[in-house]
Amino acid sequence: MFYITTPIYYSNDIPHLGHLSTTISADIIARYHRLIGDKTLFLTGVDEHGEKVEQTAKKAGRDPQEFVDQMATCWQEYWKSMGVQNDIFMRTSNPKHKEIAQGLLEKIKAKGDIYLGTYKGMYCLGCEEFKAGRELVNGICPEHRPDQMQYKEENNYFFKLSKYAQKVKKLLEDGTIKLIPENKKKEMLARLENEVTDLSVSRQKVAWGIELPWDTTQTIYVWVEALMNYYSATKIFGKEEFWPASVHFLGKGNNWFHSVIWPALLLSCDLPLPKEIFVHGYYNVEGVKMSKSLGNVISPTDLTDKYEVDGTRYLLCASQPYFEDFSVSFKWFDTVYNNDLANGLGNLVSRVAKMCADEKLSYSNFADDFVTVLTQNPSLKNALEEYKLFEVVEIVKSKVKKINEYINQNEPWKKESVPKKEVLFNAVKNILEIALILKPVTPETSAKIIKVFTASPILPSPTLFARVS
Template sequence: MTRKPSTFFITTPIYYVNDRPHVGHAYTTIAADVIARFHRANGEHVRFLTGTDEHGAKIAESAEKAGKTPKKFVDEKAEEFKGIWKSLDISYDTFSRTTSPRHREAVSIFLQKLYDQGDIYRGEYVGLYCVGCEKFLTEKELVDGLCPDHKREPQVLKEQNYFFRFTKYLPKVAAAIESGDLVIEPQERRNEVLALIEQGLEDFSVSRESVKWGIPIPWDKKHVCYVWVEALQNYISDIGYGVDPEMFRTWWPADVHLMAKEILKFHALFWPALLIAAGERPPQKIFAHGFFTINNQKMSKTIGNVIRPEAMVKTFGADATRYLLLSQFPFGQDGNIDEKRMREKYHADLSNNIGNLVSRTSQMIEKFLNGSVRPLKHAWEKDVETVREKLQRMDLYGALAGVMKLATLGNQFIDTEKPWIQAKSGAGVDRTLGKLVTLMVDVGKLLTPFMPSIGERMIQQFQSSTIIKSDPLFPRL
């Protein structure tokens, strides 16, 4: 069965549940939600996947510290993530959990296939393992003998593992990247991946013998699947891999895997190689956005600058939080989130620009035309189309800047045309406000992927048969 051209499958990474959701998780998920909403508005059949990664030594350790079984621990964490996404108006279609029966079944089918065809073999691995990272580190990656991220000495592990013949399939991954069958964006991320290939890579382990909280390897129950290997497979277990061929062919390959750049290597090299070995196509596009600091410092519990999404929603509301996170710096690049600047942008961009334009326009329509105006074509259709094009290219920062430009142009148009003077003479006020009402609907439609409630509210207000001034869209903080 060939894939339907009107489908669009986008994923976030599934988030590791050893800790609470933070603003980094929210940034990625909001971005994916904006893209999903845009494609739905274009009439495409969208599947937006997010979820939680729930196995591994670190989870078992965290559960033990909390005095809970691993299953109870991950169940509670999954619900916490769902609650945060609800508060941010995230419109995911499916919430994937790696402890689900369908995921376990798909992983077993996938690995057994690779094992049966000789692409997984048994070997001994000796290495430095960081429980915090859930991965092996090289001596070069250590700083003063410690993991650079978790500031603790890795364990020296020697164990029998099963390995995937990664080097056998790496040339095919490289060819897919070079040909454009596998698109990696932004361009600098693509360059990084190609540089890794040039440096040379080795076969990697797909199992752990010393870890108990995981999915057993089907041919050797003493081993469980390496946590990040089985986590990657959530993208296909969710759409019926191994059990529902029609569903799988409808949605695979994914249109976009969206993530932060720290897990790019796993998604852009290891995952495509596993898929190619299994006879499947790699995802069509991998987009790895950058890192960001908080007030010019790395986000850290020790420093105390971790921003929780629920705190932002409480201060700004869901829609404004979505806008403020995505409007700080260009999507795909590294940047900084400044809490003071967020407040400034809330007032400047939202209250004073968009909010003021909506208030002025609706008030004048109500006052001068008794709330009734015929929509007219405005002069900024090219600017509207530019925003749509930026959304199509996933230039979220540029698209938001374009919406702000349209709001600025609308306010300038009011100042230039002076409808309050036109109303006195009776000449031109209906044309001026007719153009503005069309602009308001266009701005509302462009904002809807970013700020669903605000965008829809604008559309309904300015498509109403009677337009009246409403409460402020963005109240003063």
């Protein structure tokens, strides 16, 4: 069984490029596991509580519940439009999630791992996170505007994170929890070398949240109950057999919460731990952080309007910020799209289909068998198992290049060439292999290619990817 999750995203805004990258990557891996026969559970969703959501709803003149209901519909429809096949869309306003989160906090408190104290320090509203000095740059959160920083002093309940820090460190070191890639693991281990402060698990003046079961003047800190969604969802939707998670997918800003705090909470609850945590970098534009004030934001709709759904899915794989942040621009996206898809795969399919149609050929040897293709391409299996989607793109590019070279060498358009049928059937066979490789990545394109070359007779192909400028 395979259980994969994305973070549940703040419901105060619409999806951005980072959300899209994480979710498409997780969708590709979930599709891969379904194709190889694994019983698969894929969760995404929205984090609906907290000060940021409350304030956004207030600005919109809406009741918070009414606001998050509308936003949840927006997110669900968007993922559906991108071909995302999640099994669970989790919402933290679900009353059953409230009960489970409260129950887990009660369990942690009964263990002696929660105490009342006073928090004094900086708080980033954008992150909804208390910030230690080492996390700030000139006193400012590096991920949000200066006006998002506030000094707070309030009575909160604290979780004894310090009690579990060394246990978590050992679990990361020995691979019990596999944190990848290695550089993100090293970052967490380095931070765990320093003194670990306890974690505030409640807020005093945030009304839009889940009340602490033993103190109704406080609500559960949004990050804490948001993490609990991965577990609560399996109970709410009757999928308990999938726990623990096989892998959590997330961006680097969520690393500490998922790789240290979440395992510590689970240890306190005596619950099984996630097996893997995959942490990717961020996107920037030509080396500069995306910012509305700079006018350099590339939105998901910018991509799909220009490259459509499958083109966008492919480009996100090609630009996957696997080890470090990845710098993109429309010029970069245009170049990759035109070279790889319009002039590359798309032109190859059109070219071969036209020659087959001219010869009135039918190809009857196709086996729709992803597992066999995987067995024949160990590098493909390694790439998917290690979540290296940029390597899947390289495999496809290499195969397209080899087929084109084979056709150019044998020149099936010439009368005196080696048997045209043999050359074209070899080309068709290899193109169909590419279609199978692309099943989890660009499912619509994969289906179109298979349809073209399994038609009897083969007919000219419609344009798969129109050139962009």
